[in-house]
Amino acid sequence: MDQEHKEEWLRKRKELKASRSAEYLFEGIQNHDRFALSAGITLIESQLESDKPLANELIRKCLPFAGKSRRIGITGVPGVGKSTFIEAFGKVILEQGYKLAVLTIDPSSATTGGSILGDKTRMHTLVQEPNAYIRPSAAGSTLGGVARATRESIYLCEAAGFDVILIETVGVGQSETMVHSMVDFFLLLMLAGAGDELQGIKRGIMELADALLITKADGENVKMAKLAKSSYANALHLFPPKENEWIPRTEICSSLTGSNLDEAWKISDEFFRHNTSNGWIEKNRHVQDIDWMKETLNELILSGFYSQKGFEGSVNTIKEAVLTQQMSAFEAAEKLYQQFSR
Ligand SMILES: Nc1nc2c(ncn2[C@@H]2O[C@H](COP(=O)(O)OP(=O)(O)OP(=O)(O)O)[C@@H](O)[C@H]2O)c(=O)[nH]1
Ligand SMILES: [Mg+2]
Numbered sequence: 303m304d305q306e307h308k309e310e311w312l313r314k315r316k317e318l319k320a321s322r323s324a325e326y327l328f329e330g331i332q333n334h335d336r337f338a339l340s341a342g343i344t345l346i347e348s349q350l351e352s353d354k355p356l357a358n359e360l361i362r363k364c365l366p367f368a369g370k371s372r373r374i375g376i377t378g379v380p381g382v383g384k385s386t387f388i389e390a391f392g393k394v395i396l397e398q399g400y401k402l403a404v405l406t407i408d409p410s411s412a413t414t415g416g417s418i419l420g421d422k423t424r425m426h427t428l429v430q431e432p433n434a435y436i437r438p439s440a441a442g443s444t445l446g447g448v449a450r451a452t453r454e455s456i457y458l459c460e461a462a463g464f465d466v467i468l469i470e471t472v473g474v475g476q477s478e479t480m481v482h483s484m485v486d487f488f489l490l491l492m493l494a495g496a497g498d499e500l501q502g503i504k505r506g507i508m509e510l511a512d513a514l515l516i517t518k519a520d521g522e523n524v525k526m527a528k529l530a531k532s533s534y535a536n537a538l539h540l541f542p543p544k545e546n547e548w549i550p551r552t553e554i555c556s557s558l559t560g561s562n563l564d565e566a567w568k569i570s571d572e573f574f575r576h577n578t579s580n581g582w583i584e585k586n587r588h589v590q591d592i593d594w595m596k597e598t599l600n601e602l603i604l605s606g607f608y609s610q611k612g613f614e615g616s617v618n619t620i621k622e623a624v625l626t627q628q629m630s631a632f633e634a635a636e637k638l639y640q641q642f643s644r
Contacts, residue, residue, distance in 0.1 A: 307333070324360035331364065331462045336435055339462045346458070347440040347451045361454050364461035369587070371403075371460045372574055375481040377473040377507070378491030383517040383557055384470050387491060389425045390557040392434060394567050395466050401433045403464035407452050407471040407481055408439035435464060446601070449480040453594065456484065473507060482510045483590055486583050487573050489566075490514045494523060494530035494554075509541050511550055513569050519554035519561065527554040546582040548573060610642050 327345065330338020342364075346357045378384050388404055395402050404425070428434045437455065442448035452469065459467055469485055471477040482488050490511035508514070514534050519527035535552040543549075551569045555562035577583045607613075620638055623629040629637070 324356050324363060327360050328363040328461075331458055332367070334463050336462075339435065339458060340437070342458050343437060343440075343451075343455045346454045347442070349443065349447070357454075361457055364457045368457040368460040371456075371465050371467045372487065372570070373456060373467050373469065373485040374570060375478075375485035375488045376468055376470045376491065377478045377481060377489070378517070379473050379493070382473075382491045382493055384472070384491055385425060386557040387515075387517060387555075388468055388470060389428050390560055391563050391566060392425070392428045392431075392468070394560075394563045396431055396433055398567070400466045401435075401464045402428075402431075402466045402468065403435045403437070403459040403462075404428070404468045404470065405437050405452050405455055405459070406439040407445075407448055407469065407477050409445050409448075409472065409475050409477040435459065435462075445477060445480070449477070449484070450598075453484045478507050478510070483593060486577070486586065487570050488512050489570070491517050492530065492534065493517060494519070494526040508537070511538075512544075512548060512573055513551045513553065513566070514538065515566055516552070516554040518556060518558070520556035520559045524554070530554075546577050546580065546586075548576060607642060613638075613642060616641060 440451040516527045
């Protein structure tokens with residue numbers, strides 16, 4: 303944004319902010335103003351019921367301008383080198399002339415409120431890059447809530463003109479599957495010399511990977527990394543072929559020396575070329591959207607159903623009938639359903 307533009311926008315922002323409409327945030331986001339982007343994401347993350355209409359309005363405005371980025375998920379066990387990798391890989395991406403946004407999903411923020419991935423400081427050089435934007439994980443009461451905020455943040459980042467979005471999550475539980483369901487390309491970082499059981503990576507997660515990178519392949523580690531590369535490559539071959547016919551790739555790299563990071567980018571580039579031309583990216587995003595819609599609907603229905611007035615009392619009464627063998631468990635469930643589904 304040039305100076306004149308900036309002053310005009312700042313004036314406008316003041317006015318619009320006072321009117322409490324989503325317009326001022328939207329205008330800022332479209333003008334690549336990262337303060338507006340951050341304020342927008344904060345609004346989306348807000349758990350205040352009163353912020354919801356404004357947040358939804360902002361997302362609606364951004365949606366038509368969203369969708370043009372490469373969405374890349376990155377996961378791996380704690381200490382595998384995710385943050386260091388993103389810092390170094392991020393630079394490779396910026397050198398290609400792309401604008402890069404980094405978002406994180408931290409499963410621990412839902413339980414402890416703390417942020418083990420809130421390491422904006424570790425990405426110290428990336429933070430200073432004008433074409434990079436780094437947003438640590440939202441805190442939330444549930445992992446689902448944190449994931450939703452991240453997913454909606456993607457739209458805002460895209461509307462703000464970021465063309466590569468990295469979404470980082472630590473591979474310890476269900477957060478990887480959540481990230482997988484909001485990205486196009488899923489990158490799994492692995493350590494050499496540790497069996498995958500040892501690394502706590504479930505087979506199911508390996509099956510989701512589009513590329514597997516053995517990290518810390520520097521110094522004495524290179525030999526082991528190469529060995530790991532071939533054994534993982536063999537393991538990946540045993541998985542059923544993917545719908546998009548992409549064959550997952552295995553590579554070694556080092557964030558410390560920068561070795562092979564350009565190769566990692568090339569792999570993702572190939573992936574996006576292959577899957578854009580065959581229409582898979584678009585198709586997959588549609589599937590993801592509808593899945594999120596269905597899942598959210600299911601959650602709403604369930605929570606609405608269970609929070610109906612008198613529900614708990616009725617459950618306790620019917621439980622008693624089941625425990626005293628007056629009614630079968632199945633009939634009990636049917637009775638409750640009939641009583642409350644009107
Ligand atoms: N030798 C070497 N060490 C590395 C490399 N990348 C990361 N490390 C080191 O590995 C440790 C963990 O790196 P992080 O980037 O914090 O790992 P992480 O996966 O983000 O960890 P969590 O945020 O705890 O999940 C740090 O001490 C890094 O300096 C690498 O390419 N080579
Ligand atoms: Mg980290």
